[in-house]
Amino acid sequence: MNVEMMKQVLNAEALxxxxxxxxxxxxxxxxxxxxxxxGTATLxxxxxxxxxxxxxxxxxxxxxxxxLRVFAETYVANSTTGWWAIxxxxxxxxxxxxxRKFYREEARFEGEHDVLLLSAAAGMVLMAGSRDLLxxxxxxxxxxxxxxxxxxxxxxxxxxxxxxxxxxxxxAFAAAMYLFGAALVYAxxxxxxxxxxxxxxxxxxxxxxxxxxxxxSLFFKISVFPFHLWVPDVYQGAPAPVTTFMATGTKAAAFxxxxxxxxxxPSDAAVLLAAIAVATMALGNLGALVQTDLKRLLAYSGISHxxxxxxxxxxxxxxxxxxxxxxxxxxxxxAAYVFTAGGAFGLVTAMESRTGAPVTIESLKGLAQRQxxxxxxxxxxxxxxxxxxxxxxxxxxxxxxxxxxxADMIGWAIAGVLMSVVALGYYLRLIVAMYMQxxxxxxxxxxxxxxxxxxxxxxxxxxxxxxxxxxxxxxxxMK
Amino acid sequence: xxxxxxxxxxxxxxxxxxxxxxLTPKAATQLQRLITLLTTVVVGVIGVLLYLRFDGTSAAAQxxxxxxxxxxxxxxxxxxxxxxxxxxxxxxxxxxxxxPIVVLSTWGHIEHRVKEFMIWLLVMQTGMLGVFLSxxxxxxxxxxxxxxxxxxxxxxxxxxxRRLYATIKFFLxxxxxxxxxxxxxxxxxxxxxxxxxxxxxxxxxxxPVDQQLWLFSAFALAFxxxxxxxxxxxWLPDAHTEAPTSGSVILAGVLLKMGTYGLLRFCIAMFPGxxxxxxxxxxxxxxxxxxxxxxxxxxxxxxxxxxxxxxxSHLGYVVLGLFALTEAGVRGGVLQMVNHxxxxxxxxxxxxxxxxRRHTRALDQYGGIASVMPLYAIFFVFxxxxxxxxxxxxxxxxxxxxxxxxxxxxxxxAAIAVTGVIFGAVYLLVATRKMLFGPVxxxxxxxxxDLNAREISLMLPVVVLCVWIGxxxxxxxxxxxxxxxxxxxxxxxxxxxxxSAMAEPATLPAFLAPQETAR
Numbered sequence: 001m002n003v004e005m006m007k008q009v010l011n012a013e014a015l016x017x018x019x020x021x022x023x024x025x026x027x028x029x030x031x032x033x034x035x036x037x038x039g040t041a042t043l044x045x046x047x048x049x050x051x052x053x054x055x056x057x058x059x060x061x062x063x064x065x066x067x068l069r070v071f072a073e074t075y076v077a078n079s080t081t082g083w084w085a086i087x088x089x090x091x092x093x094x095x096x097x098x099x100r101k102f103y104r105e106e107a108r109f110e111g112e113h114d115v116l117l118l119s120a121a122a123g124m125v126l127m128a129g130s131r132d133l134l135x136x137x138x139x140x141x142x143x144x145x146x147x148x149x150x151x152x153x154x155x156x157x158x159x160x161x162x163x164x165x166x167x168x169x170x171x172a173f174a175a176a177m178y179l180f181g182a183a184l185v186y187a188x189x190x191x192x193x194x195x196x197x198x199x200x201x202x203x204x205x206x207x208x209x210x211x212x213x214x215x216x217s218l219f220f221k222i223s224v225f226p227f228h229l230w231v232p233d234v235y236q237g238a239p240a241p242v243t244t245f246m247a248t249g250t251k252a253a254a255f256x257x258x259x260x261x262x263x264x265x266p267s268d269a270a271v272l273l274a275a276i277a278v279a280t281m282a283l284g285n286l287g288a289l290v291q292t293d294l295k296r297l298l299a300y301s302g303i304s305h306x307x308x309x310x311x312x313x314x315x316x317x318x319x320x321x322x323x324x325x326x327x328x329x330x331x332x333x334x335a336a337y338v339f340t341a342g343g344a345f346g347l348v349t350a351m352e353s354r355t356g357a358p359v360t361i362e363s364l365k366g367l368a369q370r371q372x373x374x375x376x377x378x379x380x381x382x383x384x385x386x387x388x389x390x391x392x393x394x395x396x397x398x399x400x401x402x403x404x405x406x407a408d409m410i411g412w413a414i415a416g417v418l419m420s421v422v423a424l425g426y427y428l429r430l431i432v433a434m435y436m437q438x439x440x441x442x443x444x445x446x447x448x449x450x451x452x453x454x455x456x457x458x459x460x461x462x463x464x465x466x467x468x469x470x471x472x473x474x475x476x477x478m479k
Numbered sequence: 480x481x482x483x484x485x486x487x488x489x490x491x492x493x494x495x496x497x498x499x500x501x502l503t504p505k506a507a508t509q510l511q512r513l514i515t516l517l518t519t520v521v522v523g524v525i526g527v528l529l530y531l532r533f534d535g536t537s538a539a540a541q542x543x544x545x546x547x548x549x550x551x552x553x554x555x556x557x558x559x560x561x562x563x564x565x566x567x568x569x570x571x572x573x574x575x576x577x578x579p580i581v582v583l584s585t586w587g588h589i590e591h592r593v594k595e596f597m598i599w600l601l602v603m604q605t606g607m608l609g610v611f612l613s614x615x616x617x618x619x620x621x622x623x624x625x626x627x628x629x630x631x632x633x634x635x636x637x638x639x640x641r642r643l644y645a646t647i648k649f650f651l652x653x654x655x656x657x658x659x660x661x662x663x664x665x666x667x668x669x670x671x672x673x674x675x676x677x678x679x680x681x682x683x684x685x686x687p688v689d690q691q692l693w694l695f696s697a698f699a700l701a702f703x704x705x706x707x708x709x710x711x712x713x714w715l716p717d718a719h720t721e722a723p724t725s726g727s728v729i730l731a732g733v734l735l736k737m738g739t740y741g742l743l744r745f746c747i748a749m750f751p752g753x754x755x756x757x758x759x760x761x762x763x764x765x766x767x768x769x770x771x772x773x774x775x776x777x778x779x780x781x782x783x784x785x786x787x788x789x790x791x792s793h794l795g796y797v798v799l800g801l802f803a804l805t806e807a808g809v810r811g812g813v814l815q816m817v818n819h820x821x822x823x824x825x826x827x828x829x830x831x832x833x834x835x836r837r838h839t840r841a842l843d844q845y846g847g848i849a850s851v852m853p854l855y856a857i858f859f860v861f862x863x864x865x866x867x868x869x870x871x872x873x874x875x876x877x878x879x880x881x882x883x884x885x886x887x888x889x890x891x892x893a894a895i896a897v898t899g900v901i902f903g904a905v906y907l908l909v910a911t912r913k914m915l916f917g918p919v920x921x922x923x924x925x926x927x928x929d930l931n932a933r934e935i936s937l938m939l940p941v942v943v944l945c946v947w948i949g950x951x952x953x954x955x956x957x958x959x960x961x962x963x964x965x966x967x968x969x970x971x972x973x974x975x976x977x978x979s980a981m982a983e984p985a986t987l988p989a990f991l992a993p994q995e996t997a998r
Binding site for chain 2: 324325328329383388389390394398399401402405406410413414417418420421424425428429431432435436437470471472475476
């Protein structure tokens with residue numbers, strides 16, 4: 001590559017488009033430096049938060065700035081990618097804050113933990129902005145490899161190692177599927193950049209087969225049927241802060257790319273997608289209904305939420321709903337989900353960190369008496385996950401289902417919306433345990449004060465309520 | 480002062496009260512009760528003042544307040560839009576008046592976790608007032624569904640032995656209906672491009688009848704479950720029986736009326752074409768509910784469950800009257816909503832008071848209470864007479880109008896429904912005899928204290944209202960005359976359209992060709 005080409009590619013526009021990603025990368029390097037230099041360990045949180053703040057600033061600029069298409073149209077920066085980046089940063093922050101004082105034996109590796117977390121965040125930002133199958137793959141791996149490591153971060157725990165291994169094997173399988181799909185798409189269209197694919201080439205069966213494989217590998221990441229089986233095991237086994245991060249961040253990043261890559265899918269696929277979506281909701285909710293372990297329960301609930309959002313993707317693929325309205329709906333849904341699921345998983349983290357024993361519905365009993373703040377916020381998160389109005393979850397649900405109605409998929413929409421009844425069945429059970437049942441004598445979960453967890457729970461609760469009661473502010477910003 | 484006399488104050492004030500209660504220390508239960516009582520009294524006063532200033536001759540919404548809330552994708556603006564009209568004015572008055580009564584009743588039976596209870600009670604009031612006052616479809620839905628949450632907590636924490644079963648059943652049942660309605664709400668908003676109910680009420684009437692029927696069914700499902708109409712009623716006896724007294728009073732007094740109110744405002748007023756088609760079916764369900772509810776009540780041995788089942792029967796009358804679609808029927812139906820709230824509310828209060836003394840609801844545990852608690856007996860007999868529609872009391876006016884209106888629409892239905900009046904008298908009077916009269920057979924009942932001043936004073940306003948409605952019903956019904964006349968105009972128009980449509984050759988139903996009708 002000669003100097004002229006370098007100049008063409010690396011102009012100011014390109015730099016500003018990649019700024020959130022670059023900020024995170026610089027942060028990773030700084031964190032590594034802090035690890036090496038003696039006597040600087042206290043700087044670590046500062047560097048971490050500073051990095052997130054810088055990335056947030058750049059992402060905010062993008063969210064309110066013009067659309068930039070850079071690096072030969074393989075990467076875009078517009079308000080949507082800006083908002084996605086903001087969500088990823090919030091998800092990272094929530095996971096990181098809930099991870100404070102969580103690790104004990106592994107505490108001396110916290111530097112690595114933070115570096116890996118930032119790498120994953122950088123990967124997510126790259127995924128959301130990429131409009132090229134290969135650039136996306138780099139982002140995907142940058143997200144996945146740190147997550148494999150993080151899942152197995154508690155090396156002393158068998159379940160954690162098991163989670164890491166399981167995630168790795170299945171993740172590698174999904175990556176292979178992705179690459180195979182990308183190869184097929186390349187064979188069909190002669191390019192990997194989404195914007196330069198011809199409409200004629202898109203209808204070739206080889207391209208469709210490639211698109212299907214790519215979609216399947218993304219389904220693995222967003223955890224929809226039939227690629228959801230790893231989720232409960234990995235979510236349960238992985239350290240709780242990592243689970244928090246996976247549940248909110250990974251899913252969001254995969255959806256951020258699923259929307260632009262949906263051009264690879266023919267409109268006939270809409271019915272199939274809708275069927276998958278409703279099957280996912282059904283399996284997720286029915287699966288959650290019988291769980292007693294909270295992490296598993298929330299994992300299954302996460303599966304059903306992925307199904308709900310997939311219904312909006314189906315509406316887009318069918319051509320009945322505009323790409324903008326679907327993207328807004330999913331962005332809103334995901335924003336609410338980051339706060340709700342982030343808060344819920346975070347509280348599970350906080351409860352778990354005292355004893356290290358898994359949190360079950362049984363151990364939630366009487367929480368309202370022991371920890372009124374946690375119980376109240378957890379109840380709010382449960383209601384928001386169930387889509388009760390005045391919470392962010394309701395408006396997300398409203399927007400997603402309105403895309404389905406727009407695309408005349410009313411039958412699917414009704415089937416999907418009725419799944420919420422099943423979902424409330426287990427969300428209400430959580431509230432029943434916390435508020436309406438007495439604690440067992442030896443209940444220990446949730447004792448003692450944890451100022452970080454309290455603060456984060458309040459922040460997430462405020463996020464959920466603001467998204468539910470004052471949605472205008474957010475909606476007017478995403479265009 | 481006038482600037483505070485608004486509907487927004489009415490809706491928001493209970494929330495402010497809830498916030499104040501939340502800030503009090505946990506042990507200050509008397510303070511919490513006092514704040515709650517004061518808040519509900521102020522809400523009650525504002526409600527009554529607005530009721531007095533309401534102009535019943537006009538069909539337009541009054542005291543309207545509109546503030547932009549947010550914009551849905553597609554540029555559809557959602558508003559915080561409140562207004563009072565003839566369909567809602569009686570319901571709002573009832574909710575406002577029952578507020579302090581419910582709070583006063585909690586002195587007797589809410590002993591633990593008082594603070595939380597008071598918060599939920601106030602939140603509940605905001606939710607109920609919001610449902611009746613919203614003139615924006617999204618806002619209505621938000622209030623409609625959030626109002627489930629407070630009752631869920633009230634039932635689940637302070638309820639009886641089977642409270643967890645009852646509360647989850649109540650929540651899921653009502654939610655299922657609401658969610659189907661949500662899809663209809665989304666569809667309606669997308670088609671019309673508006674969430675303003677005063678626009679939608681005209682828009683809905685202009686839709687082709689088969690589309691109206693789809694929407695009607697979705698809305699009617701949600702409201703019928705709430706009412707509850709006959710096949711959807713099974714959650715009600717459980718919820719009523721397990722609820723604490725104050726929860727039962729709210730449930731019977733106001734919450735169930737949200738269903739009948741919805742039927743009136745949405746199913747009938749917005750989709751008159753569909754209402755005409757569905758009228759015989761809904762009337763049949765109403766009649767079935769009257770008779771079936773009465774038989775259910777006769778078989779009960781638990782006094783609270785008996786009153787709960789009588790609710791099914793009484794609400795059958797309301798639905799019957801509304802869907803007779805005649806002037807008298809609708810008037811009677813709306814009035815009967817208030818009547819049922821008052822008399823059944825009173826019955827639940829009385830059942831609660833005796834339960835607080837004896838801690839049993841089994842009918843066979845009682846007998847001869849009248850000789851031990853004469854004041855109690857007077858109130859109880861009054862409540863029963865009001866419930867069985869004794870002429871001179873409120874129930875008579877409502878039931879008479881409903882039966883008159885039904886007779887104009889279908890004499891068969893009227894004939895069947897009228898048996899419900901007899902059955903109603905049978906089960907209530909039999910229960911009264913078993914409970915109040917005869918010798919005191921149970922030693923535990925020998926020294927029960929009679930009603931105290933608090934209990935009497937909280938029931939007196941209800942008693943006064945029962946007599947007032949019975950003697951001077953027009954003072955109440957005039958308030959809704961403008962809106963109900965407007966409703967009849969819509970129905971007449973729909974009838975003439977249906978007639979002219981029958982004259983035309985049959986065409987392909989619009990919903991089979993969604994492309995043409997979609998936008």
